[in-house]
Amino acid sequence: MTTSRRGWRDHPLVQLTLVRYREFYREPEAVFWVFIFPVLLTAGLGIAFRSRPPERIPVALVAQPGADNALARGLAAADGIRLRTLDDSAAAQALRTGDVALVIRPADGAVEYRYDPERPDAREARLRVDEAVQAAAGRADPVRTNEETIRERGARYVDFVVPGLLGMNLMGSGIWGLGFAIVDARRKHLLKRLTATPMSRPQFLASFVLSRLTFLIVEVALLVGFAVVAFGVPIRGSLLVLAGICLLSALAFASLGLLLAARPRTVEGVSGIMNVVMLPMWIFSGVFFSSSRFPDAVQPLIQALPLTAVIDALRATMLRGAGVSEVLPELAVISAWLVVSFVLAVRLFRWR
């Protein structure tokens, strides 16, 4: 019989938190979905939507015996188009299948353009070709223009989508991470068994929050680090503000996860509830495109969603360099979700 003083590792909160770590890292799939998948998704989207030099639009010039060489030369030198010379039927065929956006037919000193005006690239080709045709024929522009082109980091799609993915990941791992583990323990009567010991229930719940915060550091560091290194995504605000937003968001989503898992007895039951809660946020909260695209009538609803607030706050600090005072409304929404979910969760929680 030993009743001697015990080490810190045998404190129940430490033991409970260790259980959370062990259950997580002994499940390779969970590690993949929480840590690796968001990075892969960022890589995929970053590559798919990377900035490219403007493409040259393919157009066809119908070859005519004894044609005007000046026209062909002028077109060949034109910007933004790629010229092919085809015979009449081949040109018509290429236009029909979309291989070229526009067909140019010289006829008796005039030039005929054939194109589909509903295709934006065809309209652009029409402007560029006409420019070249007129210039080749000797038109002079009355006004001289200068051009200065810019490419701004932070304005690309990858810059837009990384804060979205970060928010989505914070939500997913908070809700899934807590929801499944708790309902599984309830289903196995393990919760009931634990409540039959002197275990402190707040410590049990705290162990979930503590383990979430540890995983959070890894999650955020991996995703943001990858985005910065691989795509040069900017972090214009302070790292401290960014970390604070992530922390508050993780706590809010952990509370929400706790609430969703407060009653269900089966994993199927809680999955359904989690999907119903998360699906609207995936769609409306502006992960992949701006939430301002939805009608004004539903905007108040969208702005009240926790993920909208999280993503707006992350974008503001990462892309605009906003300080705490500028994201206060978002922080208020996140905090409200945290408090309300937690209070309800503790009240509704079913231990057996």
Place this chain on the structure above:
Amino acid sequence: MSGSPTPSPLILRQLRKAYGDVIAVDGLDLEVRPGECFGLLGPNGAGKTTTIEICEGLTEPDAGEVVILGRRWGTDDRELRELLGISLQETQFAEKLTVAETVRLFRSFYPRGPEAGEVIDLVQLGEKAGARVGQLSGGQRQRLALACALVGDPELLFLDEPTTGLDPQSRRQLWELIERFRAGGRSILLTTHYMEEAERLCDRVAIVDHGRMIAEGTPRELIASLGAEHVLEFAVAGGERLDTAAIAGVVGGGEPGRQDGVWRLQVSELHEAMPALLGELRRQGVQLSELRTHSATLEDVFVTLTGRQLRDD
């Protein structure tokens, strides 16, 4: 402690619990004496689990009194949780944890008790200490559950069907562990629907049915209350028509009762009853298709009291 008798570790008075229209426990009185292993014996649905979970503080009774180690649920919860060892009927421990990790977790909740390693050795899981719970056999899992119940050095142990679903060898192994704990002078309340288990482990048993206690005593007393040491069971070909009064007259031990096509008779003198029965059956012209005898058990007590078998299987 000099002179004054040790108080009973568990006293239940007029315990009642209903779930909707179903009355699970219907006015149960029960007392577990110090150092005793007390068995609640009854079929599935008799209210055994409800009773033990009320004792464990997991279910609230509708009415009645529960006094455990001189304390009550609602006022002394924290103390009681530290003093009780509990094994629930169907707890599945986290499969990804090892045996040692699981026991150490449970140990961390209690202010006193043996080290995790000692308890693991005690339940003979030393070789499996590093194995994942998911890889354990049914018997090993039950011993792990026992280890988690013992890790707080409990004064009173609650075991809800500790051997259900185990093979005979695992069951005997668990019985030895429970006997060893009882030998240390602590008290146990266990539920079971195996009469063999109750006869082997329990100092006293209460037979419960439909939430009521229908008999209480030592296994020996209960069996003796049948007034017969042997049970004769027989079946006859094609025969519902049997002159049972005539059999009772010749054989003694009351009229035979019929259940699932088998007639049962309780007798005290087997060597006299058997020839008398055979003679009477021949006289009635019925053909015997089955004949068995065994020493009376708690099962026979239950069948006599309720007219039903203890188990469905």
